[in-house]
Amino acid sequence: MMTEITSAVWFLACNTTDVPENGGVCIKYKDEQIALFNFSRRNEWYATQNECPHRKQMALSRGMIGSNNNEPKVACPFHKKTFSLQTGECLSGDECSIKTYPVKIEDGKVFIGV
Amino acid sequence: MMQIVVIGNGMVGYKFCEKLIAKAPNQFQITVFGEEIRPAYDRVHLSEFFAGKSADDLSMAPASWYQEHGIKLYLGDPVQTIDRSNKKVTSFHGIITHYDILVMATGSSAFVPSIPGVEKKGVFIYRTIEDLELMADWAKHAKKGAVIGGGLLGLEAAKAMIDLGINDTHVIEFASRLMPRQIDSAGSAILTSKLEALGLTIHTSKNTIEIAGDDAIQSMKFSDGSHIDADMLVISAGIKPRDELAVQSGLSTGERGGILVNESMQTSDENIYAIGECALYNSMIYGLVAPGYEMADIVVTNLLGGNKAFLGFDMSTKLKLIGIDVASFGNPFAEGDGIRSIAIEDRHKGIYKRVNISSDGKTLLGGVLVGDADQYNALLQTCKNKIILPPNPEDIILGARGGDGEPGAGITALPDDALICSCESVSKGDICAAVSEGGCETVDAIKKCTKAGTGCGGCIPMVKDLMLYTMKAQGKIVRTVLCEHFNFSRQELFDLVKIKKIKTYDEVLSQLGTGDGCELCKPPVASILASLWNENILKKGNDTAQDSNDRFLANIQKGGTYSVVPRIPGGEITPEKLIAIGEVAKKYQLYTKITGGQRIDLFGAHLSDLPEIWQELIDAGFESGHAYGKSLRTVKSCVGSTWCRFGLHDSVSFAIRIEERYRGLRSPHKLKGGVSGCIRECAEAQSKDFGIIATEKGWNLYVCGNGGSKPQHALLLASDIDEETCIKYLDRFLMFYVKTADPLTRTATWLNKMEGGIAYLKAVVIEDALGMNAAWEADMVNHVDTYECEWKAAIETPELRKRFNHFVNAPTEKDPSIEFDEMRAQKKAKDWK
Incomplete structure (x- = not known):
């Protein structure tokens, strides 16, 4: 990613080719589920919690990504609540937010800062 | 930091916290004590609990919200005593908390008339989720229901009885008509006939004198000598303010209940406020949620040094009772002094409309709508803002007949201070400013910016009209375009994609759109591509432009599993194929149900099982049923x-x-x-x-x-x-x-x-x-x-097939968060958490 990143632990999640372009996959990290997004249109990678806080469904990795006034976002497939991929803030007016994780790419491998 | 203690965590108690946090985050230490075990939930839509909504669906905000905002929330722990001299409250569990300001939002309880037998089993009140759970339990064995109270809450309770499967239900009203406080007798007659058509039996002018039965209710006796059989009764005859704590602490209360407050919602103790249904202002209890929210806003404003007074509240209301619109506004019963009432009644369609017009014919004083309340918002605004009526005032309920009407005249004529969203007190001016100055150009953006439409949602059509009107007034061309990324309608885009022979979503966006796309434009563009070229929807990178169901060729269900529907053309199926479906369902432990379209739906499939399930179905001669797609179903x-x-x-x-x-x-x-x-x-x-x-x-x-x-x-x-x-x-x-x-x-x-x-x-x-x-x-x-079967292509193409795993880095593992319950010997999805 393009912003400066500091993270204590970098977890090797998968290869870049494992993630569809402009889409997401779910990563298992210990007991956590992390949604990883390859926003190839912007040449950016994002990671968030996989659980949608609205109905507590493990589904964000299966959501569509896109932008809202240039802010990258993901829409939960269940009820189309949208969240900023940068800040985790809910963009559809609800009082909830999601956790985001830093991502870095090295030699075709995707690392998530946990 | 100033300590604020809130007694009561109902809708109004919650709204007070929400408003205070929004206006002054981190300025106060807030502690909330609630009697119920759940955080505040939407009591207005309580009957939806039986129509399938869960307690969480109704929740105003999860417990985590309070935590995130530094609010101490004690549930199942009502305040027992207030020590006013030392400014301390003590809870049931013995928690003692100091307050600088105390806010009482204790709400109300059901008013239960003292009828002999009221303590019998099978007699319920209708107030909390616990009440509903008790009712649901009893209803399993009940056949004949009754509701005492034909007002707003009583009819809600009658709807709950129908939802519980007790179709033989009697509604018993003491007054001579249903909803006596909101509608007149002609409106009530129409309402009665509509409710009776739904199977309810309505009794008016009936006074219950005894609830009879041994241990549990068996029948009800009335003062006119008549009786009915009933094995379940809900009493919903009104509300009683919860003022016992106020009485015990020596605060002034009304003769017939309610904590006396002034126009700042202050009680007789200047450090104690009362808001919502427990507060008595000007000899009146306000039993609706909107005035409660207004009271919460007044306390918040005054605490922050502002100056806002409660001046009574318009009790106009619109609701849907068992699918029937009922609304009343202004003074629905205005009569005399040359006041003209115009009413139309269509018994066949079950519609009644009445408007009361001032003696000079210029202003609308109030009215009643039954059966069709589409004009409610417009009429309410006309009434509240004293807008001058047209020369033929009956046009406002009949519509202009002949000549050109002026579309949108309703909202354009409103003054800026007209209240559009009464739940959140948002005026027309606020909404127009959010559009013209705040740059909000979608309803969602306006909701976020002003909170309008986030309460009952009834004002959303007006919010949208105001938004379009303001945008037009600014000279912006308002067109039905897909979203911010495409300045085209679907039809225009369809033609352009066809002419340019574009085959992928990404190319469509690059050539015809801007930005990065979103969940609004991706599915329609993907659909256009599929309609035009009929290529596999998962290939050429179009998979991530599909909505979740199309992307995984299955319907996502509660809990994150999928359902599978093989095509059964015309509903004709051989015994061998029926057996094949049964065997697949057994092997993958799927819930099976016949659909409305004459085929069989298999629910509860894990994402990673989908290719194997389809392999077996295809081997047995089935193909995709496209139940997941915007396409031909059956x-x-x-x-x-x-x-x-x-x-x-x-x-x-x-x-x-x-x-x-x-x-x-x-x-x-x-x-x-x-x-x-x-x-x-x-x-x-x-x-x-x-x-x-x-x-x-x-x-x-x-x-x-x-x-x-x-x-x-x-x-x-x-x-x-x-x-x-x-x-x-x-x-x-x-x-x-x-x-x-x-x-x-x-x-x-x-x-x-x-x-x-x-x-x-x-x-x-x-x-x-x-x-x-x-x-x-x-x-x-x-x-x-x-045409080709998408599932056949998916299982035969390795790069498509590998997408059907939950974890990309642990493809053999299923989502451990998926849980099922059991019902009638099959599985069902665990309820929303």
Whole structure:
């Protein structure tokens, strides 16, 4: 990613080719589920919690990504609540937010800062 | 930091916290004590609990919200004593908390009249989720229900009884009519007849004198000597303010209950406020949520040094009772002094409307609407803002007859301070400013910016109209475009993609759009690509432009599992295939249910099991049923002339032929068809997007019907035509629809918006008025020739197949968060958490 990143632990999640372009996959990290997004249109990678806080469904990795006034976002497939991929803030007016994780790419491998 | 203690965590108590946090985060230490075990929930929509909503669906905010905002929340722990001299409260569990300011939002309890036998089993009140759970439990063995109270809450309770399956329910009202505080006797009569048509029995002017039975209720006796049998009773005869704590602490209370407050909502102790249904202002208890929210806002404003007074509240209300609109506004009963009342009554349709007009004919004083309350918002605004009425004031309920009406005149005439959202006190000026200055150009943006429409949601149509009106006034062209990324309507985009021969979403966005796309434009563009080129929807990177269901070729269900629907054309299936479905369901432990479209739905499949399930189904001769797609679902059929003694033609064979012709056709919305073998219409073809009914001479073709929330009958397009002509017309009709409808528009809505309606559609499809028929028929032939089963392609293509795993880095593991419950010997999804 393009912003400066500091993270204590970098977890090797998968290869870049494992993630569809402009889409997401779910990563298992210990007991956590992390949604990883390859926003190839912007040449950016994002990671968030996989659980949608609205109905507590493990589904964000299966959501569509896109932008809202240039802010990258993901829409939960269940009820189309949208969240900023940068800040985790809910963009559809609800009082909830999601956790985001830093991502870095090295030699075709995707690392998530946990 | 100033300590604020809130007693009560109902809707108003919660709203107070929300408003205070929003206006002054981190300025106060807030502690909340609630008597119920759940955080505040939406009591207004309580009856939806029985209609399938869970306690969490109704929740105002989860417990985590309080935590995130530093609010200490004690649930199941009501405050027992207030020590006013030391400014301390003590809770049931013995928690002692100091306060600088105390806010009492203790609400109300159900008023239970002292009728002998009221303590018997099977007698309930209707107030909390716990009450509902007790009711649901008892209702399993109850057959005849009764509700005491024919007011707003009583009728809500009657709806709950119907939802609980007790269809034989009596409503008993003491007054001479239903909803005596809101509507007049003519309106009440219409309401009564509509409710009786739904199976309720309504008794008015009835005074219950005894609830009889041994241990549990068996019957009810009335003062007029009559009686009814009932084994379940809900008392919903009014509310009683919860003021016992106030009385005990020596605060002033009203003679008939309620904590006395001044216009700042202060009680007789200047450090204690009371808001919501427990507060008595000017001899009145305000038993609606909107004034409660207003009171919360007044306390918040005054705490922050502002100056705002409560000046009473408009008690106008609109609600849907068991599907029937009922509204009253202003003074619904105004009479005398030259006041004119205009009323219209249509007993056949069950509509009653009354408006009361000032003696000079210029202003609207109030009114009643039953059966159709679409005009409520406009009338309420006209009334509240004293807008000058047109010369023929009856036009406001009848609509202008003859001459050109001025569309949008309703909202443009409103003054800036007209309250549009009464739940959140948002004025017209606030909304227009959010659009013109705040740059909000979607309803969602306005909701976020102003909170308008986030309460009951009733004002959203007006919010949208105001937004469009403001944008137009700014000279912005308002068009039905897909979203911020495409400045085109679906039809324009369809033509452009076709002309430019673009095959992928990403290319469409690069050539015709801007930005990165979103969940609003991706599915319609993906659908256009599929309609035009009929290529596999998961290839060429188009998979991530599909909505979740299309992306995984299955329907996502509660809990994150998927359902599987193999195609069963015309609903005809061999025993061998039935067994194959049963075996697959057993092997993968799937819940099975017959769908409305004559096929079998298998629920509860893990994402990673989908390819194997489909492998087995395809081996048994099945193919995708496209239940996940905006495309042809089923063509339902009756058994037809092969077996039925009335059947004129073979409806099953024709249905299969049609279903197989149009299977996989991607369209703006789902498509359903039906074929009936005679006029008895057992396939319900007239409720489908296209329906075909056998006649002595051939077939009648109907189009543009649908079921769903607004059912609409299909209209006759052509009569007595043969099979080939019927298919030719269908090819043209479907292609016309696919090419020109807006996203997510069913054929019925598409036709409703079409200028010229069915006559124009006939001219296009039958007489070739657009000269497009040859091209559309060729397009359809191309569709039929290039059709392939998506699931077959998915399981045979390794790079597609590998996407059907939950964890990309642990492909053999299933999602451990998925849980099931059991019901009637099958599994069901665990309820929303």
